[in-house]
Amino acid sequence: MPVHATPVPILKDNYAWLLQDSGTGALALVDPAEADPLIAAIAAQGGRLDLILLTHHHADHVAATELLRDRYRCPVAGARLDAHRLPRLDIALDEGEEVALGVARGRVIATPGHTRGHIAWFFADGAVLACGDTLFSLGCGRLFEGTAAEMFASLAKLAALPDETLVCCGHEYTLANARFARTVDPDNPALTARIAEVERLRAAGLPSVPTTLALERATNPFLRAADAAILGALRARKDNF
Ligand code: ZN
Ligand code: FE
Numbered sequence: 001m002p003v004h005a006t007p008v009p010i011l012k013d014n015y016a017w018l019l020q021d022s023g024t025g026a027l028a029l030v031d032p033a034e035a036d037p038l039i040a041a042i043a044a045q046g047g048r049l050d051l052i053l054l055t056h057h058h059a060d061h062v063a064a065t066e067l068l069r070d071r072y073r074c075p076v077a078g079a080r081l082d083a084h085r086l087p088r089l090d091i092a093l094d095e096g097e098e099v100a101l102g103v104a105r106g107r108v109i110a111t112p113g114h115t116r117g118h119i120a121w122f123f124a125d126g127a128v129l130a131c132g133d134t135l136f137s138l139g140c141g142r143l144f145e146g147t148a149a150e151m152f153a154s155l156a157k158l159a160a161l162p163d164e165t166l167v168c169c170g171h172e173y174t175l176a177n178a179r180f181a182r183t184v185d186p187d188n189p190a191l192t193a194r195i196a197e198v199e200r201l202r203a204a205g206l207p208s209v210p211t212t213l214a215l216e217r218a219t220n221p222f223l224r225a226a227d228a229a230i231l232g233a234l235r236a237r238k239d240n241f
Helices: 035-044 065-072 148-159 174-184 189-203 213-219 228-239
Strands: 003-010 014-021 027-030 051-053 076-079 091-093 098-101 104-110 119-123 128-132 166-169
Touching (some): 003 035, 014 166, 104 148
Parallel strands (some): 051 076
Antiparallel strands (some): 003 014
16 A cells, blocks of 8 residues: 655745555654644644654754654654764664555665765655655755765665656755756756746645656756766756856
8 A cells, every 4th residue: 555745845945744654544754844834734634643754864854853753752763874963763774674654664775965874765655755855856965975976876776766756855946956957958858848847836836846756867967967977067066056
C-alpha cells in the first residue's frame, strides 16, 4: 500500500512533508521547523503523528522537533552521522537502513554535499523521496560542507531511483531555479514547458512540488551535469546569479 506525500508550507519558503502510509493510516512528518502550521496540518489528517523524520541539522528543517515530539510522543529518526548536532534521535540510522511507517518502509540514502550528514528518505511503495536540501526542482542545495564531487555522487544516487519517484524537497525555490536553468539550457523544450507550468502553479498560489524524477532528469541542469567539475562550475555560477 503506497505512501502518500503532502507538502506543508512553513517559514518563508520551506516545505515540511506529511507522509501517510495508506495501509494503516500511520503518519510521518519530515523536517518540522515551525509548529503551528504543522499542528493544524496533523489535525486535518486525524490528529495523530507517529514518526518524525529529519533530513539534516539546519534550523529551517528541525526547529520544532522537540516541541512536536513532546506533543505527539512519537520517535524522531535521523542520520547517525549527525546525531551530535541534530535534535535528540530515538532512531539513528546509516545509509541503507530502514524505518517503519505502518506497513511501509523508508530507506536512508546518504546524500552528503549540502551538509556532511544529510540524508534522504525513500519509500519504495509510493515512490516517495523526501530529499531535504539535496535535490530541488530545477536546482540543488548549496555546498556548505561538501565538495562538488560529493554532491555529484549524491545526486547520482537519487537519479538512479525510478522515473515516477516523487521528489519532495525542502524549499519552494523552483521559480528562482528556473531563471538560472534557462540560462544553462535555453533550447530545452521540456524545461520551457516546465517553467510555464511552474509559473501557472505559483500564480495560483500552489506548490510547484512534488515533481518527478523523470521530469527533473529532463529539466534540472544540476541533475543533467555530466561530471562533478561541471556540477561544481554550475553551482558556483548559481551562487552568484
Ligand atoms: Zn539546509
Ligand atoms: Fe533549508
